Amino acid sequence: MVAVTTIGVANPVLEIENVTVQFGGLKACNDVTFRINEGELFAMIGPNGAGKTTVINAITGVYSPNPGATIDFTDSGGNRHDLLGQRPHDIVSRGIARTFQNLALFDALTVLDNLMLGRYIHSDVGVLSGGVFWGKALKDELRQREVVERIIDLLEISQYRNEAVGELSYGVRKRLELGRALAQEPHLLLLDEPMAGQNLEEKQDMVRFIADVRSELGTTMLLIEHDMGVVMSIAERIVVLNFGQMIGIGTPEEIQQNPDVVSAYLGTESGV
Amino acid sequence: MDTFLQLTASGIALGSVYAMVALGFVLVFKSTDVLNFAHGEFLMLGSFLALTFLVEWNLNIVFAIVAIAFIVAALGVALHYGIMKPLVGQPLFSVVLVTIGIAIVIRAFLLMTYGPLERGRILALPQGQLDIGNLVIPYVDIILFLVSSAAVVIFYIFFKSTTIGLQMRAVAENLEAAAAMGVSPNKVFAVSWGIGALMAGVAGVMYGNFTAVIDLNLAAIGLRAFPAAMIGGLDSVEGAILGGLIVGVSEQLAAGYFGGDFRDVVAFGLMFVVLMVRPYGFFGTKDLIRV
Amino acid sequence: MQMRFKRLFLLMSVLALIAASCGGDSDDTTTTAAAGGGDTTAAPSDAVPSSPDDGVTDDTIKLGFMGDITGPTSSTQLFFEAGIRAYTEFVNDNGGVAGRNLELFSEDDQYSSDEATLNYTKLVGDERVLTVVGQGGSSIITNLTTQIQDDKIPFIGPQQTIDAQFANPYIWSTIAHYGDQADIAIEAMAGDVGGAANLVVASVGLEVASGEEWAAYIEDTAVKAGGTYAEHIRLPLTGADADPQVVRLKELVDSEGVNYIALHGSPGAALRLLGSMDKAGLDLPIGGIFAVIAENVYQEGPADLLDTYWGVHTYTPPNISTPGNDEMNAWLDANGKYADTRNNVNFVGGWVVTKLAVEGIRIAAATGTLTRASLNTAMGTISSFSTGGQSPDFDCTRDGRACGAAGRPYDYNGTEVVARGEFADYASALDLIYGLGG
Ligand SMILES: Nc1ncnc2c1ncn2[C@@H]1O[C@H](COP(=O)(O)OP(=O)(O)O)[C@@H](O)[C@H]1O
């Protein structure tokens, strides 16, 4: 159902090696190693508590992995960055955007303001001039508004534009969070269970949006998702985590045939 | 009735200063989660600097306000980078103790620089008064109210409709999400400390023209930011403004009708009453914790 | 979240208290005044045996000071301490006393009772000073009064004058009791308005026990003299302004015809009242207790109100020429000392009470023993000690009265403080009735 453009030369966007994040005695993820290529939709699956979100948090600088890990990111200009030890807001400005499993929107702000905050890294006004409303600052604001309006159209949320986010339904908020990440125009997009907690129709919308984004913008994505049907149909490659361990990596077909995966995870799920 | 109006008028002038002070206090708390116990000292610093600028050097008051605002704001930013930033993640209590330490240092600095003797009211504003029937409103009170209102309105516009204001609100609401937008919390913290200190400093300049005595007890005015902020809601900008006015007016009324000793009682008494009825203040959010 | 809110709130309340009560680190200073200044020719006849437990060593006599040097009331106490220190240096420059140099141990309590209690133990228990001179803080001395009685340590010339001091035989108060000051103030006010019958006085005072005491004496004295007493208006210890109090005063002027204010307070309180009166356009004459006379009130207060602003004092401000002040000023000039603190009536206060203490030490030493006990006995024999006009002559033989139970009003003439008459002029006004304040 999705047209996948295969890229001739696989340019890596994200390369992580031996990423172990430990909370006290618990290794939330252990020696996780994979790479995501440019334009790829790479999925991460595994039961609850497997360490999926932890991997995203390690990539975005929220948690620091144990020594010996590598997290390298290649930005849209082809520059390679070692993300280890960088602060979350610095990593974001390299071109990595994320959504949160449990939503992290600014509930008291409007939809528009939430999206405008997504434009922050692309705005070139400083702390002091950001406080004024004329000249450069005004022009910049108008430019950012344009991008935001396009996203509003794409995600079909224009009727909520000026509403406070806290008032909106869960489905719309999930969509808005995707929109806010898109407003960042990331080179790599990390989506943590974007369809969780939604009804069928909303899930289908979300799949459609993700597909649109890929076809229109070609954004590289790391997707965490529970719905196997969705994952198998849209992901090009999949990594499977179980209790922090990688138990399989490969194309959907390979994963479905991986005995470890089947016994540890897929076997317990119905409908695969 | 005359007495009532007279006291209310004076209370509004005083309350507008409290509003400014509470606003700065709330802003710092809202953005950085720090209860700044040096806030009153920022105000006091503003008043003492006003003595130097206005009384000793006889400078223009507008210039003095701008210059002092700048100095105090710079101090706020410096404090953030120098002292508060390395403390991120420390328990609330230790951070609060550090702000008390800052307060002590500012006091000591003022004591060494200006000596222990009380100084009189600064007479840099037009003196005289407006007579409306039996009501006497000193010009100073009117100007005080106007300047405080202007400061509050400018801040409000800044906070609500500029990019940096938006970032401040974002950081205040959800630090993690703000960082995920690429907003550097530290920059926003620094700006919050700067503006918080600035509000206190400007309040201090104005207050120096209002109060009859400038001495090291002025920091107590900063303590009024607590009941004002608690009444309004510790994390609400609107609440700080309202709370400041409520405390100012009720304080003058209580002192006028029941005696000066009720002045301190009423601010905190009112706070307890409000907190019993509305534990989060008039405008505060129930959920003071951040995700 | 509810929990967190409560904890936050509790924390705030606790910290508000901490912030209010602790100003900063205590700053204790100890100096040996002009020790070993070459002038060691002590007359052998002065020689009394050492008594280290009473602060009398082979070559020094230890004096203690405890008060607020860097805290909220430092604007008076700092100067008092400087005056004490200056006088010890003056004595040492002139050959010491009882064949020894004086050594002053100063302890700063920043107006905190807890700190003061510690300081008391340090001075009286550890350092074993002979006497504590010029202690400051009325609630502090109230707390310490039984302890002083147990230790039998002479407290000479505390800065305040409250009832608790007068019942204690080891506290040698110097400054006139509020009852005396009220007598003098009412006499002066009556003179100003053409007779006590024309006087309608309202009292304004800080909201502390001594403020209530003052109000009671003013009321009693005014009424007995045939005048009218309106009411007592309280000023908070710190805080904004005196606007509400001035609103009330204006009402009293309209309704009762109040024509004088009897003021209790500090220079800060006086400035607050004056500032608010000035802002509201209320011009009433003000006569107050000793503490309202201060250089900074004259320099910083509104000029148009100061011409009718005065206070009763037991000590003579340093600019007024008397033999005692002349001697003090000459020594200060010659040594170029205390430039920052000498132009203050509290400096004279510190100087004078130390002078009295040294007189006591001399008398005690002459008996052959210099101890806390002999000093107490000696103090009780001082019946007419002249400070050279820096105060009334001290008479410490009268039970329940201050050694300096007299005073006179001081006016401000626009450039400096001037005395209104002699101490003797007001002697007849003193009714010697105390105890109204409870
Ligand atoms: N901040 C943290 N502190 C302690 N344990 C954590 C923390 N974050 C995650 N964990 C633990 O790490 C494991 C992996 O969690 P997570 O990455 O959220 O799993 P998933 O996203 O796969 O459901 C879980 O056992 C979780 O409880």
Ligand SMILES: [Mg+2]
């Ligand atoms: Mg997860």
